[in-house]
Amino acid sequence: MKLFTFLLALFAFVNLSWSQKHPEFYKRQFVIFEGCSDANDKEKCYDIKLQELIGKQLNNSLFKDSIFIKAKKDTITVSTSILYDEKGAIVKEYSHISNYALETEENKFNLILDSIAKVKPVLDTYNNGVASTVTNLFGYFLDKSKDSIVPILGFEPTEVPFAIIEKVPVYKGCNENLGNKELVSCMNGKVGELISKKFNAKLASKLGLPNGVVRIFINFKIDKDGKVIDIRARGPHKKLEEEAIRVISKIPKLKSPGFYRKKPVTMPFSIPIVFRITD
Structure with missing residues (x-):
């Protein structure tokens, strides 16, 4: 038998943002992306700037040609989980940019990390930099008539991978x-x-x-x-x-x-x- x-x-795979859950310990609760220092909503500014930056990279032939071939719909989602260290630099071995529906492209998507500038880090009440992970899920429209990948601003996902889920x-x-x-x-x-x-x-x-x-x-x-x-x-x-x-x-x-x-x-x-x- x-x-x-x-x-x-x-x-x-779960990432948590401890600083946002315990604001009383932090002078600056969120990182400041390049160009967002004067924004009223710095988190929203981060989202928009990063989504546009990724969209610009996706329109390079390195990404666009294979995405148009492999994508089954006219929209794709790109998840990001980026660990910024105490000085605001990306820790690449603990960060990723991916689309789980295009699994073969995972390593290629991570190349986009090289184009993201250093940020101003989260600060504790003593003005010390604090490492933090920021996660997002962005939507992009594949406009084949214009041979372009266009960011969908205000995108609200209906399906979210574990890598960036909040609960x-x-x-x-x-x-x-x-x-x-x-x-x-x-x-x-x-x-x-x-x-x-x-x-x-x-x-x-x-x-x-x-x-x-x-x-x-x-x-x-x-x-x-x-x-x-x-x-x-x-x-x-x-x-x-x-x-x-x-x-x-x-x-x-x-x-x-x-x-x-x-x-x-x-x-x-x-x-x-x-x-x-x-x-």
């Missing part, structure tokens, strides 16, 4: 007062329990799979109502994919969805299920 050992990991979804049985990382860990455990209980382990022997490691990659989304939607699976056998989709569809409606800038949004998830099959 073949046995299954499950190894599960829910992928989630992650809360799974039933998890304490909603926990921080994002703890909520992700709790959800990971709950989903793991569900898969271990519901997945048909006898399927392996019926399919005649050999001993060894088998992987099934699952993608799904939790919509703004907390429901699981758009489940997809990729594995070594169609029956395994179907079983993975069946089990993930049993995830109950969550206590609350993810939130970005205080609004409920849809959030994509990725779970690799790893089977170790032995006699």
